[in-house]
Structure formats: C-alpha cells, structure tokens
Amino acid sequence: GRQVSNEASLETLRVGVSVEGSPAWIRITSDSETVFEEVAEPGYSRTFEARRVVGIEAGNAGAVSVEVNGQDAGPLGEPGEITDRSFTLKSAG
Numbered sequence: 001g002r003q004v005s006n007e008a009s010l011e012t013l014r015v016g017v018s019v020e021g022s023p024a025w026i027r028i029t030s031d032s033e034t035v036f037e038e039v040a041e042p043g044y045s046r047t048f049e050a051r052r053v054v055g056i057e058a059g060n061a062g063a064v065s066v067e068v069n070g071q072d073a074g075p076l077g078e079p080g081e082i083t084d085r086s087f088t089l090k091s092a093g
Contacts, residue, residue, distance in 0.1 A: 013089050015054040016067035018045040022079070025059035040064075057084045 017028065019040040028036040030050040042063070048054050058064045061077030068087050077083040 011089055013050045013052070013054055013087070014047050014069050015050070015056070015087050016045070016047045017056065018065045018067075019043070019063050020065060022060060022063045024061075024063040026064060027055075027057040029053075029055040053086050053088045055084070055086045058082070 015028075017026065017040075019026070019042055021042055023039050023041050025039045026036065027034060028048050030048055031052050032055075035048060036046070056064070056066065056076060058076050059082055060079065061081040061083040062075050062079030064076045066073040066076060066085075066087070069089070073087070076085055
C-alpha cells in the first residue's frame, strides 16, 4: 500500500533566487519544466514554486543566492563556477 501524508501533498516548495554583484546566467526548472532561462542582472529576485523539485543551473554561481521555503541556503557556489543543483522539500529541513 502507498503511504500518503496529507501535509506533504499540500506543501509547496518555494525557492527564492536572487542575483547580487554581477550578472549570472541562470536556468530554473520547476518539476523538470524550464520556467526561466536568461542572464539575470544584479538585483534580480524572484520566487519559484514547485510540487517536488526546483532545479537551478547557474553560470556564475557565486552571484546567485538561494532561499528554500524561507531558509537561507546561501550562494550556489563560487564566483564564475558553473553549478547545477536541485532543491526539494527535504532540503528545506
């Protein structure tokens, strides 16, 4: 039998993405569907929602800061680093 937790099915994953310091190419996927793909300028800030997973690819990871369901997850990586990270409800702690 399947175990279904009502809380888990109702909870929405919210991932805030902000760019600071220098422009960064980013691609955001929400449950495997690309929802944003372009160079974001410093000051860019947007929250993406998903049921299961938000993926973030960045071409300048040090400029991209992430917040998962209100928890600061810090920068994606080092300046100039190319990263591909996935965030789920579990990673929100």
